[in-house]
Amino acid sequence: xxxxxxxxxxxxxxxxxxxxxxxxxxxxxxxxxxxxxxxxxxxxxxxxxxxxxxxxxxxxxxxxxxxxxxxxxxxxxxxxxxxxxxxxxxxxxxxxxxxxxxxxxxxxxxxxxxxxxxxxxxxxxxxxxxxxxxxxxxxxxxxxxxxxxxxxxxxxxxxxxxxxxxxxxxxxxxxxxxxxxxxxxxxxxxxxxxxxxxxxxxxxxxxxxxxxxxxxxxxxxxxxxxxxxxxxxxxxxxxxxxxxxxxxxxxxxxxxxxxxxxxxxxxxxxxxxxxxxxxxxxxxxxxxxxxxxxxxxxxxxxxxxxxxxxxxxxxxxxxxxxxxxxxxxxxxxxxxxxxxxxxxxxxxxxxxxxxx
Amino acid sequence: xxxxxxxxxxxxxxxxxxxxxxxxxxxxxxxxxxxxxxxxxxxxxxxxxxxxxxxxxxxxxxxxxxxxxxxxxxxxxxxxxxxxxxxxxxxxxxxxxxxxxxxxxxxxxxxxxxxxxxxxxxxxxxxxxxxxxxxxxxxxxxxxxxxxxxxxxxxxxxxxxxxxxxxxxxxxxxxxxxxxxxxxxxxxxxxxxxxxxxxxxxxxxxxxxxxxxxxxxxxxxxxxxxxxxxxxxxxxxxxxxxxxxxxxxxxxxxxxxxxxxxxxxxxxxxxxxxxxxxxxxxxxxxxxxxxxxxxxxxxxxxxxxxxxxxxxxxxxxxxxxxxxxxxxxxxx
Numbered sequence: 001x002x003x004x005x006x007x008x009x010x011x012x013x014x015x016x017x018x019x020x021x022x023x024x025x026x027x028x029x030x031x032x033x034x035x036x037x038x039x040x041x042x043x044x045x046x047x048x049x050x051x052x053x054x055x056x057x058x059x060x061x062x063x064x065x066x067x068x069x070x071x072x073x074x075x076x077x078x079x080x081x082x083x084x085x086x087x088x089x090x091x092x093x094x095x096x097x098x099x100x101x102x103x104x105x106x107x108x109x110x111x112x113x114x115x116x117x118x119x120x121x122x123x124x125x126x127x128x129x130x131x132x133x134x135x136x137x138x139x140x141x142x143x144x145x146x147x148x149x150x151x152x153x154x155x156x157x158x159x160x161x162x163x164x165x166x167x168x169x170x171x172x173x174x175x176x177x178x179x180x181x182x183x184x185x186x187x188x189x190x191x192x193x194x195x196x197x198x199x200x201x202x203x204x205x206x207x208x209x210x211x212x213x214x215x216x217x218x219x220x221x222x223x224x225x226x227x228x229x230x231x232x233x234x235x236x237x238x239x240x241x242x243x244x245x246x247x248x249x250x251x252x253x254x255x256x257x258x259x260x261x262x263x264x265x266x267x268x269x270x271x272x273x274x275x276x277x278x279x280x281x282x283x284x285x286x287x288x289x290x291x292x293x294x295x296x297x298x299x300x301x302x303x304x305x306x307x308x309x310x311x312x313x314x315x316x317x318x319x320x321x322x323x324x325x326x327x328x329x330x331x332x333x334x335x336x337x338x339x340x341x342x343x344x345x346x347x348x349x350x351x352x353x354x355x356x
Numbered sequence: 357x358x359x360x361x362x363x364x365x366x367x368x369x370x371x372x373x374x375x376x377x378x379x380x381x382x383x384x385x386x387x388x389x390x391x392x393x394x395x396x397x398x399x400x401x402x403x404x405x406x407x408x409x410x411x412x413x414x415x416x417x418x419x420x421x422x423x424x425x426x427x428x429x430x431x432x433x434x435x436x437x438x439x440x441x442x443x444x445x446x447x448x449x450x451x452x453x454x455x456x457x458x459x460x461x462x463x464x465x466x467x468x469x470x471x472x473x474x475x476x477x478x479x480x481x482x483x484x485x486x487x488x489x490x491x492x493x494x495x496x497x498x499x500x501x502x503x504x505x506x507x508x509x510x511x512x513x514x515x516x517x518x519x520x521x522x523x524x525x526x527x528x529x530x531x532x533x534x535x536x537x538x539x540x541x542x543x544x545x546x547x548x549x550x551x552x553x554x555x556x557x558x559x560x561x562x563x564x565x566x567x568x569x570x571x572x573x574x575x576x577x578x579x580x581x582x583x584x585x586x587x588x589x590x591x592x593x594x595x596x597x598x599x600x601x602x603x604x605x606x607x608x609x610x611x612x613x614x615x616x617x618x619x620x621x622x623x624x625x626x627x628x629x630x631x632x633x634x635x636x637x638x639x640x641x642x643x644x645x646x647x648x649x650x651x652x653x654x655x656x657x658x659x660x661x662x663x664x665x666x667x668x669x670x671x672x673x674x675x676x677x678x679x680x681x682x683x684x685x686x687x688x
Contacts, residue, residue, distance in 0.1 A: 044387050045470070049445030056443040063436065162431075164457030175461060251432055253458035258432070302440045311398070311424045313440070314433070 020274035024289040028296065035300030051303040058182050062174070062250060064295035065188045066091070066243045066259060068288070070266035071273075072195045073239035075287045076232040078270050079199065081212035081279025082131060082138040084233060086123075087240045088262035089149035092255075094120050094244035096153045099163025099254035102170075109170050117241040123149060124237020128230035146263070153256040163254040174249030184246045191239060196284040204228055212279020268321060269294050272328045294321055389419040390446040391640050393633070394437060396454045396478065398425040401610065401688035402629060403452065406477070409630030410450075413637035416658050421637065422446065431455035438462035442469055448640035450489075452477035460484035472643035474670075476636040482668060486643055486650060489636045490669040491627040494526070497580075497606065498533025500625050500675040502542070505578050508602050508622055512544035513575040516567045518588055518605075520555045520581035530580050530606075548574065553584050560587025568595055579605030585624060589615035609678050609686045616683050628676040629688060631660060639670055 040052030050056065070087045077084045094116050101112035123145070130141040173183050199205040207228050211218045219225050248254045273290030275282025297320055302313035310316070393410050395403030407423055414421035422441070426433035431454045439462055441449055449466055453459040453475055463473050463484035473480075476489035505515055517534070519527045531550065538545060548571050553560035564577055564587060577588045585607035592601050598620050607624040615621040638657035642648035648655055655663050655670055664671045678686065 043445035044389065044447075045445065047445050050443060053443050059439050059443065162455055162458070164455070171461075247432075251435055251458050252461045253431060253455055255431065255455070255458075257430065260430070299440070302437075303444065308422060308424075308444065311422065313424070314427060 021283065021286050021289055024273065024286065024293060028289060028293050031293065031300065032296050035296065035303060038305075039300055039303035041305075051300055056299065056303065058177070060295050060299045061185050062182045063299060064291050065182075065184045066247045066250075067262055067265045067269065067295070068188050068291040069191060069239050069243040069246070070262055071269040071287050071291050072191055072284070073236040073243075074266050074270050075195065075273075075275060075282065075284055076199055076205070076208045077138075077236055078267075078275050078277060079212050079279055079282050080208040080229055080232050081215060082229070082232070083142060083267070083277075084127060084138065084236050085142040085263055085267075086127060086145035086149055087236055087243075087266060088259045089146045089153070090120060090123050090237060090240040091244045091247060091262065092258040092260070093123065093149040093153040093156075094241040095248045095254040095258040096156050096163070096256055098245060098248060099161075100156065102166065103163050109167060113245055116245060117238050120241025120244070121234050121238040124234040124240070125230075127237070128233035131233060132226045132230035150256070150260075153258075157256045161255075163248075164252055166248070166252060171249050171252055174246055174251070184250065187242065187246060191242065192284065192288060199284050204231065208232065209280050209282075212276075212281075214280075265294060265321070268325050272325055274328075293324065297321060297324070389448075389641065389644055390422060390444070391419050391637055391644070392422040392424070392441045392444075392446045392449045393637065393640075394434060394449070394451045395423070395425040396434075396452050397429045398423070398427065402608070403477075405629040405686060405688040406452075406633030406636070409633035409635075410637045411633075412630075413634045413641075413658060417638070417641050419447075419637075419641055426454070429454050431458040434459050435462040438466060442466050442471060445469075446471060448472040448474070448644040450474045450476055450636040450640045451480065451485075453480045454478070456480055472640060474636060474639050474643060476632060486668065487639055487648075487665070488669045489632065489639055489672065491632050491672045492675055493671065494529040494533050496671075496673070496675055497625070498530050499537050500677070501530070501578055501580065501604065501606065502534045502537035504604055504623055504625060504677065505576055506542045506545060508604065509545060509575045511542055514546050514548045514571055514573050515576040515578060516549045516551070516571065516574055517547060518551055518553050518560050518563055518567075518577065518579040518581065518584040520584070521552045522550070527580060534578075534580070553579075553581065553587060555581055555583050557583040557587040557590075560584040561591045564588040564591035565595065568592070568597065568601060574601055576602040576604065579603070579607070581605075582607040582611065585621065586611050586615060589620045593618070593620050608688060609683050610688060612678075613683055616678070616680055619680070623677050623679040625675050625677055627672055629686070631676075632672055634658070634660060635663060635670065635672060 035051045040048065040050040043049045073087055074084055097119055098112055098116040101107045101115055102109065127142055127145055130136045131138045176183050178186060199208065207218065207223050210223060211225055211229060215225055244258065247258055269290035270287050271277055272293060273282065273286030275286060298317040301307050301317045307313050307316055391414065395406065410421060424437050434454050435458060438449065442465060449471055451459060451463065456479065460481040463480055467473055473485040474487045474489060475485045477491060479488040509515065517531065519531060521527060535547065538547060549567055551563040551567060553563050560579060560583055567577060568574055579585045579588050585603065585605035589603045589612065592598055592603055603621045604623050604625065606626060608626065609624065612621050612624050616624065635657050639648060639655065642655065650668065652665050655665055657663055663673065
């Protein structure tokens with residue numbers, strides 16, 4: 001069976017130039033250069049400061065790890081035609097649980113971390129059961145677990161307890177460097193590589209796109225739809241738990257409000273990366289580029305003198321992210337509508353997102 | 357179809373250029389020291405009031421003041437903003453910490469880069485900053501409340517106290533100081549009851565009502581938690597005993613303005629938030645210029661004069677009394 005990926009790839013380098021990922025890369029390089037040019041200066045103590053410092057680049061990497069992991073977790077989910085709004089809430093829950101395991105139960109770091117990831121997978125299993133097993137709509141199910149997980153985290157800490165005082169060995173996961181890069185970047189890269197292998201190089205991974213494209217078709221074709229669909233939600237839960245560990249280590253604290261709103265940035269990164277929100281089309285590379293574009297935008301804006309003086313980096317980056325997202329969506333949808341209308345047919349070899 | 361998609365992405369990129377071209381005219385201010393001030397949350401009127409004082413100090417000192425913080429009280433955001441300030445190479449940072457341990461990671465990193473750090477309003481861990489600008493000691497708060505209560509009662513009579521809870525550490529501490537002052541200075545006054553209100557205005561109101569009927573000779577209700585002040589005031593007003601039972605407490609001007617103007621509340625006690633911002637900026641600048649060093653015993657901050665330093669805490673000094681005459685100068 002030919003997947004969209006192989007179809008597009010078969011058109012050679014000229015097609016490659018026009019691919020979504022390539023264009024995203026151009027946007028990324030462009031925004032990075034702009035921030036480098038406008039966001040770097042020398043302060044009165046003669047130090048180079050701002051965007052152009054190595055520290056800033058590491059900050060960008062560190063800040064993108066958690067949202068990046070959630071975006072990676074969401075890529076197969078969205079590819080398979082689903083959505084998971086609960087990942088950031090689960091991150092909060094896992095952070096709190098990890099805090100309790102290490103502080104209240106006194107478990108060792110590795111056991112507590114293992115248990116936290118297992119719990120993340122278990123919580124993902126709840127989504128999986130409801131969505132793949134009972135075939136309930138993922139938007140509603142994960143909207144429910146979005147509240148449920150966050151609510152649990154708040155209830156466990158009565159909304160007030162903050163776990164801190166973690167062992168330095170654990171904190172180094174989020175604050176130190178290993179082989180020149182921030183430690184958590186290696187974890188992020190490892191998960192990214194694993195996810196790329198899964199999505200692009202395995203049978204199960206290819207089936208995600210088929211399921212997203214047409215779940216009924218996939219069922220008739222004899223694909224293990226229920227099993228694979230359940231798998232992506234369980235995996236998402238486990239990755240959210242890993243993100244929770246990194247988040248906790250970076251800040252040195254675990255609190256019920258950890259990562260509030262991160263799911264929206266993660267979904268934005270996935271969609272910006274060219275994955276169709278209706279499923280069936282997309283790539284891990286695109287997601288990684290989407291994460292990078294958003295992370296550079298968020299961090300870069302905060303180094304621009306005009307933004308600093310407005311004290312509104314957060315607000316402006318929110319607006320620009322929204323703008324980028326809309327532009328990318330329009331960029332990938334409008335041409336299709338135009339060509340579809342022109343050809344009066346949707347079967348001209350291009351892949352169109354199935355309308356729900 | 358792909359070329360039009362490309363067009364869109366190029367358009368996006370162009371729009372980005374447009375957004376970013378404007379800062380060209382505005383590069384970092386030449387030679388001015390940059391001081392960064394962080395509130396717990398930047399829309400909070402309490403901190404906006406601090407900023408008024410901070411702006412005044414920055415103007416007097418000729419430094420550039422950055423003011424940024426989370427939109428809501430978010431400890432993670434505070435760290436990210438501090439990290440951003442580090443790469444901006446600011447000269448000093450003054451932070452009101454949302455989370456003591458969490459922020460300390462970022463503040464230590466700033467100190468390693470040679471950036472001076474002070475905290476104000478809410479402290480970080482001691483090794484993550486040089487000084488804490490302490491807005492109020494328990495003694496200052498407790499004594500001011502007791503002295504004001506005694507003044508209003510003519511140094512004699514019964515009064516009652518409303519606290520947030522009987523266990524909260526800060527409430528316990530304030531209560532102890534109040535009782536100490538009472539025992540030492542006001543033998544004619546009697547504390548008849550201490551009731552918890554769980555930091556709820558409604559509960560404070562019903563507790564105050566109960567206190568008034570259980571103690572007919574009650575002359576004053578003092579609340580040491582902020583929701584308790586308007587709660588007690590509402591109870592006194594509804595009981596029609598305005599003037600007979602006076603209300604004072606630790607609270608915010610905006611929550612109590614109406615009652616203060618109606619004469620239900622005689623005075624509320626807090627610190628002067630503008631002075632807190634002013635002092636914090638002065639301390640941060642003095643640290644950055646090596647004029648203020650650990651071990652100093654006092655510190656002069658512009659027009660406000662000398663402030664006492666105890667250990668690594670700069671004390672803002674006596675609490676501030678808000679009453680009918682001055683309450684309209686404050687908006688928080």
